[in-house]
Amino acid sequence: MIEVKNLEKRFYNFALEGIHLTVKKGFITGFIGPNGAGKSTTIRCIMNLNRRYQGDVRIFGKTHTENTEGIKQHIGFVQDENFFYGHLSLEQNKKLLAPFYKTWNEKLFKHYLDLFELPSMKKVDHLSKGMKMKFSLAMALSHDPVLIIMDEPTSGLDPVFRRELLELLQDIIQDEEKAVFFSTHITQDLEKVADFITFIDNGKIVVSEEKDALLDHYAVVKGPNEWLTTERRRLLHGVKETDIGFEGLLADKQQLAGEASGQVLLERPSLEDIMFYTVKERKNGHSTIA
Numbered sequence: 001m002i003e004v005k006n007l008e009k010r011f012y013n014f015a016l017e018g019i020h021l022t023v024k025k026g027f028i029t030g031f032i033g034p035n036g037a038g039k040s041t042t043i044r045c046i047m048n049l050n051r052r053y054q055g056d057v058r059i060f061g062k063t064h065t066e067n068t069e070g071i072k073q074h075i076g077f078v079q080d081e082n083f084f085y086g087h088l089s090l091e092q093n094k095k096l097l098a099p100f101y102k103t104w105n106e107k108l109f110k111h112y113l114d115l116f117e118l119p120s121m122k123k124v125d126h127l128s129k130g131m132k133m134k135f136s137l138a139m140a141l142s143h144d145p146v147l148i149i150m151d152e153p154t155s156g157l158d159p160v161f162r163r164e165l166l167e168l169l170q171d172i173i174q175d176e177e178k179a180v181f182f183s184t185h186i187t188q189d190l191e192k193v194a195d196f197i198t199f200i201d202n203g204k205i206v207v208s209e210e211k212d213a214l215l216d217h218y219a220v221v222k223g224p225n226e227w228l229t230t231e232r233r234r235l236l237h238g239v240k241e242t243d244i245g246f247e248g249l250l251a252d253k254q255q256l257a258g259e260a261s262g263q264v265l266l267e268r269p270s271l272e273d274i275m276f277y278t279v280k281e282r283k284n285g286h287s288t289i290a
């Protein structure tokens with residue numbers, strides 16, 4: 001559905017470098033990374049909103065130069081900023097925007113307005129933050145897109161609706177013909193629904209992999225300080241030492257096979273752990289995980 005190769009985008013004091021990324025049909029791919037890592041910039045390049053970039057971005061096998069209109073017809077896009085006309089009602093916004101989509105489905109739109117409890121006659125400016133996000137979602141889903149790309153769609157949503165949205169996304173990919181790609185800081189959401197994870201830090205992809213495999217081969221290692229020889233320390237990322245002991249992240253737990261037994265604890269990490277220790281390692285001035 002999406003194939004990005006060697007994407008480069010430069011700003012004054014930031015660069016996306018050598019971004020490789022794929023989003024597969026039938027799956028949900030989560031995009032994670034700390035503030036300023038380059039998630040929105042990558043998404044904007046994929047949507048052709050950042051025009052001057054290098055590299056190959058293909059959606060449905062085509063570049064934007066080949067068929068940008070055709071591509072966008074089949075994408076449901078949710079941005080982190082509100083791009084509707086604030087002084088107009090939801091209904092008026094819909095009337096202006098729906099004609100751009102050949103497959104606009106008015107019944108589906110009404111269904112989402114009801115489901116999301118949105119008042120169609122209210123002005124966008126008078127909606128709460130979460131309601132604006134819900135309206136963005138309703139607009140993005142009502143032309144029955146095959147690819148859904150969202151930049152932090154769950155920010156500002158209450159936990160009940162967030163969970164409902166995750167369920168909705170899982171329903172959408174059930175027919176194995178669609179794909180969802182979304183960025184979020186709520187890594188627990190991705191633990192629930194994502195099939196693949198792409199993690200970006202400081203403009204570079206740290207890891208891009210099937211979620212369960214990723215969580216299987218990383219480990220948080222905890223143990224007494226005397227175990228931490230220089231050699232073993234080199235294997236770990238974001239090491240923190242206290243009087244009680246140390247903890248750090250191991251990218252490939254096979255590297256400690258045999259050596260660890262009995263002396264240290266190897267725990268299955270959360271996505272947040274993987275992010276935390278990796279970013280900590282970079283901030284400490286060491287290289288990131290390859």
Ligand SMILES: Nc1ncnc2c1ncn2[C@@H]1O[C@H](COP(=O)(O)OP(=O)(O)OP(=O)(O)O)[C@@H](O)[C@H]1O
Nearest residue numbers: 011012013014033034035036037038039040041042
């Ligand atoms: N138009 C622009 N001009 C200059 N710098 C920009 C521009 N857009 C983004 N940047 C810079 O690119 C970097 C990456 O920003 P980006 O919005 O992609 O990060 P992000 O991972 O989405 O962060 P967050 O999680 O905080 O939303 C930041 O340093 C930002 O200042």
